[in-house]
Amino acid sequence: MARDAGLRTGRRVSHAFVMSAHAYPKLFLLTDAAVNIAPSLQEKADIAQNAIDLARALGVERPKAAVLCATESVNPSMPATLDAAALSKMADRGQIRGGDIDGPLAFDNAISRQAAEQKGIRSCVAGDADILLVPDIEAGNMLYKELTWMAARGAAGLVLGTRVPVLLTSRSDTVQARVDSCALAVLYCPRAGKGSAAARAAGTNKCGRLVLSPARPDGYAYATARPRKARAQ
Secondary structure, X not given: XXXXXXXXXXXXXXXXXXXXXXXXXXXXXXXXXXXXOOOOHHHHHHHHHHHHHHHHHOOOOOOEEEEEOOOOOOOOXXXXXXXXXXXXXXXXXXXXXXXXXXXXXXXXXXXXXXXXXXXXXXXXXXXXXXEEEOOOXXXXXXXXXXXXXXXXXXXXXXXXXXXXXXXXXXXXXXXXXXXXXXXXXHHHOXXXXXXXXXXXXXXXXXOEEEEEEOOOOOOOOEEEEOOOXXXXX
């Protein structure tokens, strides 16, 4: 992204997928599987904050972010576990705001309360994560594609940390995934959220026609964009 294009803010640009999987009871965010290759600790802090802001825009009052690693134990030989522990402490001290962060957590104890209890992990995040923060783009991209092709019911992608939402989907994504990403951008867009409450309640706004359902049992607001019908010639 060109630095003089006017899209950048003071925060690191990142990407998040909002996903739904058959084996998980609620929507969750996966970040960053598309933009940051090998993020530093400070860049991971921005990635976490971007994801928390998106989750809050979708209706989660206090998102729970799991920092994924190969193990739930801090190991000096595994730098990702050190970053995960540091991110947890940064959230405790208010350097990352609006959500709870815990890590390192392996994938199983991030999404399964049973797995966390079996390993003796006591955490409000373990087994109930709203956000899965991966250590690098390789882990994130593989996890995203594994979930998409083997377990996911749907996914939408969005670039975060920019002045306006930027859509970034996979080349192999379905039309529905692209339409859902448009709906996600509308929900996240600060301008739409601030000035279009009446229009959103009526099911429309400046970005097109939307069908909005009430908050779901999983805590998320949800939108489905419907393409406009072609006018008769």
